[in-house]
Amino acid sequence: MTTPALEIVGLNKHFGGLPATKDVSLRVMPGERRLIIGPNGAGKTTMFNLVTGDLRPDSGSVKLFGQELSGMSTQARVHLGLARTYQILTLFPRETLIHNVVLALLGLEALRWNPWAFLTGYRHIYADAQKALAQVGLADGAERVVGETSYGERRRLELAMALAQKPKLLMLDEPLAGLSLEERQTVRELLDKIPRDVTIVMIEHDMDTALSFAERITVLHYGEVIVEGTRTEVVADPRTREIYLGD
């Protein structure tokens, strides 16, 4: 049996008395496209934060390709091939698009510690950054400052920064949030083009786009995994309808 790309076992997290993640277990196989859905406050983003190390779990284990991540710093997890995007845009607004991607690339390079060399002298980093921008359709105007770009372009920049790192596991937190119908289509096509050696776990509310993208779906509710299965199984399950339609 192949090692899962992401394996979560018995994960728990409380905020004060409020359980945000309750005994969550799930496995995502390499190359899989997994969708995480659930109503607001279901603990989707909390689960992401537990996987990335932004939050420490109360108990449970998270493994990336068989490697236990508990106790590891966020940056160490990134060096193992983990990348994520944020639901709330987290960019460097005063910097140029290309500089944002360069910072992403630097994160994995040892030369990031160099206090003497000229950053702009590293042509290959800028070339890679340009490639990553081209991948999301932002090749033109890479020298623009983020503050002067549209919301849709920033969403794609988020994606470019994650993709530039060539992650093994990519975690997307609502990559379509706030986008117009047309922009959603663009991003959806971008996601389709991501090669299969990248495993993707995605939180998304836009069912039309998300359901067709994912092979397997996990439904979270009040921090618990309620339903998990293939698209048809999850849609057919009465508990899914109960959560979303409330009957």
Add this chain to the structure above:
Amino acid sequence: MTRGSVIAVLLATVVFMAVPWIVPGNFYINMASQVLIYALFALSLNLMLGYGGMVSLGHAAYLGVAGYTCILLVTAGYNQLTAAVVAVLFSTAFAGVFGVLSLRAPGLGFIMITLAIGQIVWGIAYRANALTGGDNGMSFPARPMPFGFDIQDAKNFYYFTLIVFAIAFFFLWRFSHSPFGASLKGTKEQPRRMRMLGHNVWLIQLLTFVMAGFWASIASVLYVYYNLFLSPHALALQQSAEILLMAILGGATSLTGPIVGALIITLIKNVISTYVERWNSLLGVIFVVVIIFMPYGLVPGCKQLWKRLQSRGKNSAPARTSSEPTE
């Protein structure tokens, strides 16, 4: 480098070199040396403040650690070079400990810890009579003779300080364009995102802290050479606050801002104070006025103003009103 900045560097070099001929008398040449020493303090603090967003109120601690170490070693009979090198190394190592302690707490906690450590060093200097001479301070026997050059008189000492300053500035300029500098600026804006991109934010901040401590230690040794004396008053909170003020007044987001800040504050302190009794109030008024009109400090503010005037001259289009940093 653009042609404009090459011209600026050449012009600055000529001006700095010519200072002893421009200004009248030794008093002002000494003043110029003092400006350079404070500028180095402010530049070193600005590594943390302007690039890393770390506000420190304990920068005068290095003056205590490096300064007293240097004086004690020379008084104990060690040669000048050994004393200077050991003082800087010891003080830089101290910066490592200082940094580890301060970085335990983010934001306001960070400022308070730096303040506390600065006060501890001051307290030790003040109370440890046997070691530091307490309130009476300690005098430094004589300035060294670097490579056989005599730096006793004002002009020669100025050039010595200028050389050290120029080397430091060159390093800091390279730093500001380096991958490490870019990473540091990233941690100021988005520490969480930087972690998620694989950067070790804590280590970046600590190394910056140590680098700032290193350059501040160099400035401290120069300070001792200049004054030939060190007392606890020199490491009081007022000193740390003044260095911080220099960086903010000149513009913490720019490389040259702290130099301008050091120039203005040193001149007010030493020159204007002979004419105006309430020079401290004057300093306060200047600071408030600058911050009202140029919230990012003088250098970024003037650059913004210059751009606006240029664009008005060309097409009278309204430029952005806020003086956001451009570098």
